[in-house]
Structures are given as C-alpha cells and as structure tokens.
Amino acid sequence: MSGKRQSKHLLPGAWLMIKLLTLSLVVLSTTPAISGPREQAKRIHDRITGVPPSAETLEKMVDEIENNNDPLAAAMLAIEHPDFYNVTLKNWATPWTNEEQTPFAPLNDYSATVIGMVRDEVPFNELLSADILYIGSNTPAYSNNNNDHYEAMENQALNLKDELKRTTQSSVTGLSSEATAGIITTRAAARAFFIDGTNRAMFRFTMLNHLCKDLELIKDPTRSNNRVRQDVSRSPGGDSRVFFNNCVGCHAGMEPLTQAYAYYTYEYTDDEETGHLSYTPDNVQPKYLINSSVFKDGYATPDDHWDNYWREGPNSLLGWDQSLTGSGSGAKSMGQELANSHAFAECQVTKAFQAVCLRSPGNAADRSKISEMTNNFKSGYNMKRVFAESAVYCAED
Amino acid sequence: MNRHNNFGKHQEWLQRFAWLLIPVIALIGLPACQDSISNDSQQETSVTSSTYNGPAARTNDIQGFRISVWEPLRAQNRCGACHNAGGQAPLFAREDDVNQAYDAVNPFINRTEPDESSLVTKVANGHNCWEASNSACATIITNYIESWVGDGASGGRQIELEAPPEKVVGDSKTFPDDPSLFTSNVHPLLTKYCSECHVEDAASPQSPYFAGSDSAVAYAAVKTSIDLDSPNNSRLVQRLLELHNCWDDCPSNAQEMETAIANMADNISPTPVDPDLVVSRALSLPEGTVASGGSRQESDIIALYEFKTGTGNIAYDTSGVDPAINLTLSGDTTWVEGWGLEFKTGKAQGSTSDSRKLSQLIKATGEYSIEAWVVPANVTQEGPARIVSYSAGTDDRNFTLGQTLYNYNFLHRSSTTDGNGEPGHSTSDDDEDLQATEQHVVLTFDPENGRRIYIDGQFTDDQDETAPGNLNDWDDTYALVLGNEASSNRPWVGKIRMLAIHNRALTEQQIQQNFEAGVGEKYFLLFNVSSLVSLPQSYIMFEVSQYDNYSYLFRQPKFISLDKNTIPDSIPLQGMRIGINGREAAIGQAYARLDTTINSSDYTANGQLLSNIGTTIASEKGAENDQFFLTFERLGSQTNVYTEPEILPSGAVADSEPQSTIGLRTFDEINASMSSLTGVSQTLSSVQTTYATIKQQLPSSEEISGFLSSHQVAVSQLAIEYCSAMVDDSSLRGDFFPGFDFNINANDIPASTWQDQIVAPLMSRFMGENLTTQPDPAMVESELMTLLTGSVGLARCSGQCAADRTAKATMAACASLLGSAVVLLQ
Numbered sequence A: 001m002s003g004k005r006q007s008k009h010l011l012p013g014a015w016l017m018i019k020l021l022t023l024s025l026v027v028l029s030t031t032p033a034i035s036g037p038r039e040q041a042k043r044i045h046d047r048i049t050g051v052p053p054s055a056e057t058l059e060k061m062v063d064e065i066e067n068n069n070d071p072l073a074a075a076m077l078a079i080e081h082p083d084f085y086n087v088t089l090k091n092w093a094t095p096w097t098n099e100e101q102t103p104f105a106p107l108n109d110y111s112a113t114v115i116g117m118v119r120d121e122v123p124f125n126e127l128l129s130a131d132i133l134y135i136g137s138n139t140p141a142y143s144n145n146n147n148d149h150y151e152a153m154e155n156q157a158l159n160l161k162d163e164l165k166r167t168t169q170s171s172v173t174g175l176s177s178e179a180t181a182g183i184i185t186t187r188a189a190a191r192a193f194f195i196d197g198t199n200r201a202m203f204r205f206t207m208l209n210h211l212c213k214d215l216e217l218i219k220d221p222t223r224s225n226n227r228v229r230q231d232v233s234r235s236p237g238g239d240s241r242v243f244f245n246n247c248v249g250c251h252a253g254m255e256p257l258t259q260a261y262a263y264y265t266y267e268y269t270d271d272e273e274t275g276h277l278s279y280t281p282d283n284v285q286p287k288y289l290i291n292s293s294v295f296k297d298g299y300a301t302p303d304d305h306w307d308n309y310w311r312e313g314p315n316s317l318l319g320w321d322q323s324l325t326g327s328g329s330g331a332k333s334m335g336q337e338l339a340n341s342h343a344f345a346e347c348q349v350t351k352a353f354q355a356v357c358l359r360s361p362g363n364a365a366d367r368s369k370i371s372e373m374t375n376n377f378k379s380g381y382n383m384k385r386v387f388a389e390s391a392v393y394c395a396e397d
Numbered sequence B: 001m002n003r004h005n006n007f008g009k010h011q012e013w014l015q016r017f018a019w020l021l022i023p024v025i026a027l028i029g030l031p032a033c034q035d036s037i038s039n040d041s042q043q044e045t046s047v048t049s050s051t052y053n054g055p056a057a058r059t060n061d062i063q064g065f066r067i068s069v070w071e072p073l074r075a076q077n078r079c080g081a082c083h084n085a086g087g088q089a090p091l092f093a094r095e096d097d098v099n100q101a102y103d104a105v106n107p108f109i110n111r112t113e114p115d116e117s118s119l120v121t122k123v124a125n126g127h128n129c130w131e132a133s134n135s136a137c138a139t140i141i142t143n144y145i146e147s148w149v150g151d152g153a154s155g156g157r158q159i160e161l162e163a164p165p166e167k168v169v170g171d172s173k174t175f176p177d178d179p180s181l182f183t184s185n186v187h188p189l190l191t192k193y194c195s196e197c198h199v200e201d202a203a204s205p206q207s208p209y210f211a212g213s214d215s216a217v218a219y220a221a222v223k224t225s226i227d228l229d230s231p232n233n234s235r236l237v238q239r240l241l242e243l244h245n246c247w248d249d250c251p252s253n254a255q256e257m258e259t260a261i262a263n264m265a266d267n268i269s270p271t272p273v274d275p276d277l278v279v280s281r282a283l284s285l286p287e288g289t290v291a292s293g294g295s296r297q298e299s300d301i302i303a304l305y306e307f308k309t310g311t312g313n314i315a316y317d318t319s320g321v322d323p324a325i326n327l328t329l330s331g332d333t334t335w336v337e338g339w340g341l342e343f344k345t346g347k348a349q350g351s352t353s354d355s356r357k358l359s360q361l362i363k364a365t366g367e368y369s370i371e372a373w374v375v376p377a378n379v380t381q382e383g384p385a386r387i388v389s390y391s392a393g394t395d396d397r398n399f400t401l402g403q404t405l406y407n408y409n410f411l412h413r414s415s416t417t418d419g420n421g422e423p424g425h426s427t428s429d430d431d432e433d434l435q436a437t438e439q440h441v442v443l444t445f446d447p448e449n450g451r452r453i454y455i456d457g458q459f460t461d462d463q464d465e466t467a468p469g470n471l472n473d474w475d476d477t478y479a480l481v482l483g484n485e486a487s488s489n490r491p492w493v494g495k496i497r498m499l500a501i502h503n504r505a506l507t508e509q510q511i512q513q514n515f516e517a518g519v520g521e522k523y524f525l526l527f528n529v530s531s532l533v534s535l536p537q538s539y540i541m542f543e544v545s546q547y548d549n550y551s552y553l554f555r556q557p558k559f560i561s562l563d564k565n566t567i568p569d570s571i572p573l574q575g576m577r578i579g580i581n582g583r584e585a586a587i588g589q590a591y592a593r594l595d596t597t598i599n600s601s602d603y604t605a606n607g608q609l610l611s612n613i614g615t616t617i618a619s620e621k622g623a624e625n626d627q628f629f630l631t632f633e634r635l636g637s638q639t640n641v642y643t644e645p646e647i648l649p650s651g652a653v654a655d656s657e658p659q660s661t662i663g664l665r666t667f668d669e670i671n672a673s674m675s676s677l678t679g680v681s682q683t684l685s686s687v688q689t690t691y692a693t694i695k696q697q698l699p700s701s702e703e704i705s706g707f708l709s710s711h712q713v714a715v716s717q718l719a720i721e722y723c724s725a726m727v728d729d730s731s732l733r734g735d736f737f738p739g740f741d742f743n744i745n746a747n748d749i750p751a752s753t754w755q756d757q758i759v760a761p762l763m764s765r766f767m768g769e770n771l772t773t774q775p776d777p778a779m780v781e782s783e784l785m786t787l788l789t790g791s792v793g794l795a796r797c798s799g800q801c802a803a804d805r806t807a808k809a810t811m812a813a814c815a816s817l818l819g820s821a822v823v824l825l826q
Helices: A003-010 A013-028 A037-049 A055-066 A071-079 A082-097 A109-119 A148-155 A187-194 A200-210 A240-261 A314-318 A330-339 A342-357 A364-377 A383-395 B007-021 B060-073 B098-108 B118-124 B134-149 B180-185 B187-193 B215-225 B235-241 B250-266 B352-365 B508-517 B667-678 B685-697 B709-728 B730-736 B751-767 B777-789 B805-818
Strands: A133-135 A165-167 A264-267 A276-279 A305-307 A327-329 B301-305 B327-330 B333-335 B341-343 B347-349 B368-376 B385-393 B396-404 B407-412 B439-446 B450-455 B479-482 B494-502 B522-528 B538-548 B551-561 B571-580 B595-598 B615-618 B627-635
Touching: A037 A055, A037 A071, A037 A082, A037 A342, A037 A383, A055 A071, A071 A383, A082 A109, A082 A187, A082 A200, A082 A342, A082 B667, A109 A133, A109 A148, A109 A187, A109 A383, A187 A200, A187 A264, A187 A276, A200 A240, A200 A330, A200 A342, A240 A305, A240 A330, A240 B551, A240 B615, A305 A330, A327 A330, A342 A364, A342 A383, A364 A383, B060 B098, B060 B134, B098 B118, B118 B134, B180 B187, B180 B215, B180 B250, B187 B215, B187 B250, B215 B235, B235 B250, B301 B352, B327 B479, B341 B347, B352 B385, B352 B396, B352 B479, B368 B385, B368 B396, B368 B508, B385 B494, B396 B439, B407 B439, B407 B450, B439 B508, B522 B627, B551 B571, B571 B615, B667 B685, B667 B709, B667 B805, B685 B709, B709 B730, B709 B805, B751 B777, B751 B805, B777 B805
Parallel strands: none
Antiparallel strands: A133 A165, A264 A276, A305 A327, B301 B494, B327 B347, B333 B341, B341 B494, B347 B479, B368 B439, B368 B494, B385 B396, B385 B479, B396 B407, B439 B450, B522 B538, B538 B551, B551 B615, B571 B595, B571 B627
C-alpha cells in the first residue's frame, strides 16, 4: 500500500470508522420481513450468487415471479450469474477438499470438478466414480505435482462458468480410466486424504462430506469384524471394552469398504505440496499392512476387494441401491455404491439447502421439502436444480 | 536351541556356575517328610546341596536328568530332605547314585505333558512346596522336567487333544419383543440422565441412541448394553462405574441402574436356546485342553515371572535358578486374568540379597536379555516410566526397561555409560514403536552389538550410539523392581504379562521363537459337532485364551476328528458364530461371513484350518463360568437362516430452535459483492492485496450471531479500498455519479447536490430500490447526509476544504454504505 493511499485513509480516520459501525449496527438491528415478489427475487439472487442483483436482473426475476408465476425460472436466471460458480459453488465445495474443512483453501481440481459437474448438469451421483476432470486454459497447465494451475485461475479471478472445460482424468493425469473414481482420485483429494496414514481418512471424509454421516453416527458393532486390520488394537491400553464399545463399531463396517482404496497413496518427498497421487494396481500399499503385530490375528489386506457390510443391520437405513451388488473391486465401484445411496442424495440436497437457506432444515415443512427434493434429485441427479428449488423455498421465509 | 534340547547348555551352565550350587550349607528348615500342606509361610529358597561323588551318568538322558532335575531337587531343603538314600520312596533325589535316582523318577514323569507328571501334581496339590505357593513349586518342577525331556529334534511337544465332556447349551434370559418392561424400569433413567448425548438429535449425538423419547427405538438400541442374566455386568452399569457421566455419585448411580435392570430381568423367565439354531455342544474354558504355548528359548533364563499365581502379594520367580527373586507387590498393583500384573502407581520388588544373582550371573557372561510381554496403558507417560528396573533409585542402576511416550528406553550401566545407565538407548521417535497394546519387548546387550531393542520379534534397527563397554562396575546391592523405580517415584501404568531375564543375548531367531510362543494361559476348546456332520468325534477346535480382563481371544478355528480313521469330505460350513451363555455374542462375530467347505484334500491329521482370522469375545461371568458354543447357518446338511434383528426406522426428529432466516455474506461473497457494486475489478492490485490480507478476518459463516466487531473492521477496510479505487478512477466514478464535478471544493457543493448526485446513486445501487427488506431509505439518507454535511461533516470545513476533500468525502460516503448491513446482510 502506498503512502499516498494510507494518508487518504487516515484522514477521516477513527471518526469515519465510528460512523460506519454506527450505521451498520443501526441497520443490522432492523428485522427484515420478506413480502412481495421483488424481495423474494432479491433474496433468491443473493442466496444463489452471493452478490446483490443488478437492477436489470432483478426486474427480470420479478417478472418471472410476478407475471409468469414461475419463481424457479427466476432462480435459474440467478444461476446464470458467474458468481454462482466463482463464489457459491466454490465455497460450497472447498471445505470438502481438506481435513481442516476450511473454506479458505485455494481452488483445486476437486472443487473445480464439482463446480463443472454442477454447471454441466452432469448426474451428480457420478461424483465418486466418473472419469472426469475440469481444467482451465490458463497457464500454468494442469500438473500432477502441484496445484498451481487452479491457484492461478483463482488469482486471475477467471470466470469459472466460462473457463472450466470438461475432460477426463485418464487423459490428463495418466491414471487408467478404470482406476479413476471422480473426485476421490483428484490430486487435491489425494493430497488431503491419501497422504500418509492408512487411507481410512479418505473414507471417513467421503462419508462426512457426501453422506453427511460422520462415523460416530453410523457405528454398528454388530457387523462381522473379520476385516478389521492388524493395526487396530483389540485391547487398547489393555482394556478390550474400549474396542467393543468404540473401535469395532466403526472399523467393522469401514474396513471392508476402505479396502477399495488399497492401491492408492499420495507420494511426496519433502514438500507435501509437490506430491502426486500414486496408483499401484495389484499391489497393496504398505500403509495397509503396517503395525501388523498389534493384532497379528487381524486381517491382512490382500487386494482392493470391497464389501458393504452396512447393507445389513441398522445402516441398511442409509438406503443402498438394490440394483447394485454391494461388493466389488476398487474405488470406482465403491464410489458408485456410496453415491447411489439415498443418504448421498439426501446429503447433497441438505447441503444445498443449507447453502442457500443459510440454516439447516428445522421443522416438518423443511423436512418434507428435503424429502421431496431428494426424490426429485434421484431422477437425473441435477444439482443445479436443487439449488434453484431450495432458493425458491427459502425466499418465502 | 530351546527348552527341550538344552543338555549342552545346561552342562555349560552347571560347570560355569557350580560354585553357586555346590557349597554345602547347614541344614535349616527341613520340610516335613509326610503328606501335608506346608505353605503357612515362605520357606528358605536357597538351595543347599553337596558335592556329588557317585557313579557317572550312564546315558545322555540320565545326564540330562542330572543337570535339569536331580541337581536342583536333591538339595536338603528340597526333595533331598526326604527322598534321599535310605529315606522315603521314591528315592529320586538320592545323592549316592544318579542312575538309581533316574530309575526311581521315571514312573512319575509324563514326558508328553510334563505338567501332568506325578512329580508335579503331587507338589501342586500341597506336598511340601518350599515356596508359599504350591503352583510356584509346580511350575518350577515342570520347567525342570521340560528342560530334561524336551525333544528338540521333533520340534516340540505334541498336544494330546482330549474329548471334552458332552454338554448341551444352557438356557438364558433373552429380551422380550414387548419393550414394556424396559419402558417401565430402565427407560426413565436413560431419558432422565443420558438424553443430552445418547439421542440422535443431540448437539453432539453419541450412539447407541437409547435415551430417546420413543421407548421402542431406545429398546432396540439398548440391548447390547444390558445383561439380563447378570445385571451388574450390563454396560449401562459398568460405564457408570467407570465414571462415565454419572449424575451425582457414580457407585450409587450404578447401583440405581443395576436395580432398574434387575427389576426388568426378574420379570423375564430364562428362555431355552433358540431351537432353530444349529448349535454345537457347549464348553467352558477350563474344560479345554491346555495348550503348551509352543517351544521357548529358555536355556539361559536366570529369573522368570509368568504370574500364574493370580492372587496374594508375591509374584514368584519360577526360573528354578536359586535364589528365587520373589517380588513383593505393593501400592496399586493388581493381578490380571489369564496371568499378569497390572501396575497403576504400585510396584513389585525383590530383595537386594535375592536380586544379587542377576549381577553375579550376568557379570559372569558379560551379556544378557530382558524379555517381557507388556501392555502400556497409554503413550503419554514418561520419566522414563520404569517397566523393569534393576536399580537403587532415580540415579543408580544396572539396567532399566522404561517408557517415554512412544519409545522404549534401555538404560544400562557399563564402562562406557555412567552409574545411571546414561547415555541411554531408545527406539526412534519417528517409528513410534511403543503402542498401547500387548507387545513382546526384548532388550539385549552383548559386548559385540551393545544394546538392542526387539519388538514383537523384530529388531527395531536402532543402533546403540555408545560403545558396548563391560559390566565390571555393576553394583550387586540393587533390587529388581517392576512397574516403578526402587524409590517409588517413577511409576509406569500398564500390564506385565511375563518377564524373563536371560544371561545371554538372545539371537533374533530365538526372540522370534519366543514371540511366536506367545504368552498367557491358552486352551484348545473342542466344540462337538459330531451329530451335525454325522461323523464320529468331530469337533470345531479353537485356540482360546484370556485376552485381558474383559475378553477372550478365539483364533485358529479348525475342523478335526479325534477318530483317526475319519476323513471328512465335502462338508459345507457357512456363517459360524460364537455363543456365550446361551446367546450368540453381540460383538466379535468374525466368522459370521465364513463360507468354506471341509474337504479331504485340505484335511490333515491336525485338522483343517477354517480361517486365519482371530477375534475377541467379551467375557460376561468370568473364565470359570462363561460357557461357549458355536452356531452355524450351515454345517453339512444342517441349516438355519440367520435373521438380523428388526431394524426400526429412526424416531421422529424434534424441531430445532427457531433459526434466523437471514444471514451474513461470507468473505468471497463480500468481495464479489463489493466488486460488483462498485464496478472495480477484484484483480485490481490494491484491492487484491487488501483482500488477501484481511480475507480470513472476514466472516466465514453466514450465522448472524457469529458477527464480531473484528469482522466489521475487516469489512470496512475492504469497503474503503473498493470505494477508493472507484472514486480514483475517473471513468468508474463518472459512470456512478453522473454530473458530479469532483473538481469543485467540497465546501462549495450544496447539500442538495451531495444528496442528489452522491447519496442517491449510492443508495440506489447498493441498496436497490423498493425493497422492504432493506432499511428505511430516509434513515440511511439522513445518516449519509450527516456524514457529509452535518455539523462536523466531511464536506464541510471552516473556510475552504483541501482540494482532494471532495473525492475523499465521496469515498467515505461510499465506504460507509458499502461496508454496512445493507450489503453485508442477505
């Protein structure tokens, strides 16, 4: 900041700041009450794009609501605004791409792919399985070894609505098509969840972000524990009750699913930011076999075969797709298993609802709307429409 | 070389340490020479024997007997007091002729199962043990016999499997379908005291959700936490005893819960085992065949603790090498089920005089190993916390096995270290070798390799950075102490399940062998399935051990027939479950998905392994009383379709507290909004720099209750930046404020012009028009006009304003509105 600008700011100084705060607080203390089509249109635009509408756009939206009785069309007008992609969707997806769940993380191939899939109305249940990637035409080009391509896109404030181009991971990253699994096999997801550890993080955060279920909510100790790996102590600190009451509830069902990721890891040397996704077909990553003496009678992972034990028992309520078999090999088919569950659909709808309503579903009417939108969503998995429907619903709050 | 093939080693040992055994000591405290239990007090433990001048051993086997059994037992304060020449038959301890002693002892030796030898069982049953514990003497004599008769050539003893008694599975109480007993007795306590967490819609929900208002749903969730047969074993009770969120006094709360469960259980009659189940016969742990635990390398053991006594305040050294360093338990030190000691703040310590043998025998070889099965309770203790120590206090030691966080420490006095064993040797920080689980740890020292640490049979690859040195300076006045320092101020929290001190450095192969042999009491449980497969003497056999105080380890399930002429073939086996006390265990059914076939091609004389997975099953009534059985979805032609317990849909979700229907714009939204409203590009250097600086000071959540003054400061900064950029750009400001002349002195611009050409465009653009959700325009206009033309307004100066004041006043009016709630709220 130059000295000239500093002096310009300092001139009104504290006095101006006080005025700003005073005015803001006065205005904040007023309680808006939604009323006519004009206010509804403004709210729809605000919530979908994050920015106020131009006078021209507002008039068009009001017209759709008032004269055509079609608030959904008004919402779809707002969705055409670039900031729906640059702001709303980016901030919707960014917390899913890092363990800290911070929205301040930079744009990356995970979040860009989510944005692109919504823009192009790609069936969203392909999120965890498709051979899909969205990149820009800017420099530097996409790299398997860093995130520079996307950070440049963000720094240049490029219009993601126009800039993002659909392509395939297999053609850009070199990963074989059958090894791709939507956002699971993006570099950013690998950087966050395949790094070090045992790959259980990828599963946990996928459940948390895309089925809205942290493991604590779905633990079921009554599933067979025959796939719990050797690195899990059956008697932590010499007390097996800890295993019975806590550990096995998650591990029993999680392990046979997480086995799908047995060939993946994030490789890096010294700098974590310059690593890349590594896939070793037919070779189980050593991280799956570490600490084998902790419980040598535990499961030693031989391959990437997965089974969904939660199709039975209390977690059958997650609504698994009966047209799928509930078992397979590799991340792609496991991603299909997760993304075709009712819980996945409901989670995406609920997240969109929260993003545009700025609150969680709180009463019977809200829950009914979520249910209705989820059922609609499951025919076509059009995420864009879910945003529009949610915004229309909440415009009447 | 192992315990069963160690004549040579023992011979060397005898020659090397004969000076310890041979001196004749006056006869003191002769045990009585009749069958009686003499365990009132601890007896003299030093061996008192004489020089042997009789005929040499005729065979190698007799020489083995002489070294391993006869020499330690012929002493006058052992069996030699009575079973000597001219004494009480059998004369197996006669000192005049080892060959005749050999002939006398053979009828009392069981070479396949040494612990079943009459020589052992007689003492185990109370016949003149020289220790206070009969089992300690029995273990010592067993070890002697094992040293003698072991046949290393055939790879260890063969276990003779014995057919268990025939027992049908007993009845037990089961949960009725109707939840009313639960509803009236237990549910009220749960909803009253547990509903802050154990309900699905809690702020931080914790499953199981047994405290919801819907008792049917709660009932379905609570079943694994209630034990109808033993209400005090219920998890609901035990958790309170573990101080888990009691509502006032934990013991009385636990009692209240137990009473409620007992009231429920008392109204439930025991129901027979589900007749549809395909079940094996039943077994308890003591009805199994004791497993040997495999061959161990023990030829150079000089102190051994297996903690088999399980009671009292003495842990016996059963190495058979005198003097025994028996350890006295003190402080918070308790016995562990299935052999072991648990330390919290206490210790187990031997006397300095008995401990002297460690110094003497280890200095004689110049090398040693400390071998232990340990279970650290946590990975947070340090000090190092003393696991095993031969020392006098915090500054003086010969050796110590300790714990510092994730590391094992090896302190060791030598000519290259100080009297405190420093510099120490530890496992690497990065490897985190120490885990809070059962581990086999071996420390070795020898003059060639120095100190080494092995965990679970593997060398940790941590090299001792101190030259090995010698042990000449070892102090023989120290005490062996477990679980703490001799001075009691370095406690270690955890369990020791076995400790062996060898006066040789074990090789990696020997360490691996001892690791494979495992630890603790193990049984082969043979579940009779003869009637299910229609083959004689057919069993599913498990190796079962007490895993800790709360569970059993089931491993290595095999199908086996004790009828050697039976060869099973084409017997399908699916869905095997372990039952306990009449019910299938709720947790730990690792074989529930088993799907295999018992075939003649896979079957051997040792049976057919069904799975290499092991599992732990929660204990309920203790090892003596828990009764196990197996169930099958399919075994041979017998089938039973397993049905999952009924899954009830989630109960109705309660409405949340009223939530705000408006919210804040978040960081990117604010930036984009300001850019959109002012027309200034987000990539303009000045705003981009400011935004990057204050981005994380802006709101990250829409929640209006989370709005802080620091947020407002950041918003104001960004608003000033955008408005400054807009007003500085003649094109942008011209578009925004058409007709307004920025070259006129601020003081000369009438209020009406400020109002029409500055305030009005700002309000129109930033607030929108005709929106009832925005603040009252008149109020906003008034605020802005006061800012510009009020008594201390920015556009009003005494005399002429500075030339740039017009732009600055415009920028201030712009920023004050742009950074206010009219933009910030959505």
